[in-house]
Amino acid sequence: MTVPPPKDLSELAPSGTLSNVEFSVEGDVKTAKIKNPIKDERSLKPTVDDLTVSEPVTVDKIAEKLEIYGGAIVKNHLSEEIVDKMWDDISPHFKKRTWNGDFFPQETLRVTATVCKSKTVAEDFMCNPLFMELCARFIGKKNTFVIGDELTTAYSEPQHCSSTLLSIGPGAKDQPYHRDDIIHHNICQYREKYEYGHETAIACAIAHNKATKANGATRFVPGSHLWDHQRVPKPEEAVYAEIEKGDAFFMLASCFHGGSANTTKDEWRNMSFMFMTQGLLRQEINIFLETPLEYFQSLSVQALKSIGVAVSQPFCGWYRDLEDPLKVMKPESSNGSDDIENAFKLVV
Template sequence: MTVPPPKDLSETAPSSTLSNVELSVDGAIKTARIINPIKDERSLKPSVADLTVSEPVTADKISEKLEIYGGAIVKNFLSHEITDKIWSDISPHFKKRTWNGDFFPQQTTRVTSIVTKSKTVCEEYMCHPLYMEVAARFVGKKNTFIIGQDLTTAYSEPQHNSSTTLSIGPGATNQPFHRDDIIHHNIRKYREKYEYGYETAIACCLAHNKTTKANGATRFIPGSHLWDHQRIPQEDEVVYAEMEKGDAFFMLASCFHGGSANTTKDEYRNQSFLFMTQGHLRPEENIFIETPMEYFETLSVQALKSIGLAASQPYCGWFRDLEDPLHVVKPETLTGDDQFENTFKIVE
């Protein structure tokens, strides 16, 4: 048997976008032109007050803002005490790193995988009841499946996608506009109004100090979650997510956004970003390799589910012989009626 030489398998993969793009190279300059762009001139210009959820804050109110704008601000999402506790847990992990790209300015420092560095992040932030309910609406998945002669219903709850604390220092420049759902190759279609079921991730951003346009507040483009995949964002469409300490900015990953320039002399914009994704998708950040089992054992059952250390129904993310890894970390969760528990019985 003759084995053919290796080839670039990417050339065999289908594309949902490249068929509408013309690529060209002129010397060192590479350009791309959209062949048949969709005409869409919708531009929303809400104020920060328009984005802010009124009291009493509910998941319904947050969801309504997200449907319309793709973003929502919640005042006093976490108390100053909890916000400061998260900062004290995370800040010792800041290290000066050299970033050779242009996606993050040199003046931006960051700590990644903060769910593994602070139990407070897990229990008080990630598992906040409002965030859990909103995330369930946008990235939770519930479906029915035929298995043999039975109709089985399964719910895949949201899981941790990535968690980072960012500090933007004086002199930082604008971050390029981007959508965070590009990691899941999520292809956005032009829509007149929001439709549930197509979102792959949702973010919650916690302000550790006063966040302003001057010190680097997130540049967010309201309504861009309804745009076609290939519409290009412009600076004049921006709203700055300005917040006070303890406030939170909810944002769909399908929205264009980016950190903004810090034009101050001595202020830092300190914020913690926590993304949740669908339970059956690969998370952006791999938090399991470096995290000792002992840390996971200290977390609550809900935190373990949200962090992604539990099987997603019906059978995604199992361990060994179709065991739910949650039962390995927390044996007391074995109930006798779990679909994984009775699949295999190990005979001694």
């Protein structure tokens, strides 16, 4: 039996963006033109002080900054002891560049899947209570569903999407502006003000040393989380998230950003990133192929849930015969109930 070559089925997929683009090719030059761009000239230029959350820091205060700017700075988010322990755990994993392309400059070193290389990253960075509350607000999903003659409620908890330590070395060029939610095909819509329910991921970046405009501080475009999907950011619209060791920069994945050029002679910008996504979406990094089972078993129940070793309610992510992988790995986490929070008889 002869097996025919696979078909290109991509043309069958619906698209909400391709119809608004005109492509052309002349020799080796490929161009794309947005046919009907939305007129939007809004541009914000907050200072570092504008982005910084005042004491005492609360989830409400961080959320307010994110709603307006798409980014927020929290001073002393993690102690120096925790930040140093993360560095000690992760830095031995630095190795020569193994990726192709120019998305990351040649001078940038990185360690991926840090959540599986450091329990400190998993327990103290990813599971930081303030960060967890923020993730629940922006990317947690809770809904009701009809099953038979009952109405049930279910909560899909945010999960790890990717975790990376990036070290930008002298001579590195600007990283291209991008939105991190493109991995989930999130199509941003023009909005006058922020609306909850559309975000697919949120990030927290922790500085291991002082991050400055000169050594590669993350530059991002404030307000771009409210832009149309196809608006192109301009360099002059960006601001630099200059922070000290232990400070955090929180950012919505719908916000344009990129690492900056390192124009120093001998400084490295060292920063750990933690991206969390909706529990019902695919994770950016497949951490399960490279991580020993024993490592997962050594983590707390909450860390396992945040990593994604648990069912996303109501029925996503089962193991074997409808078993919750969390209860298989941590039997003590089972309370004997099923995984639907509540069921109510429907009155029609």
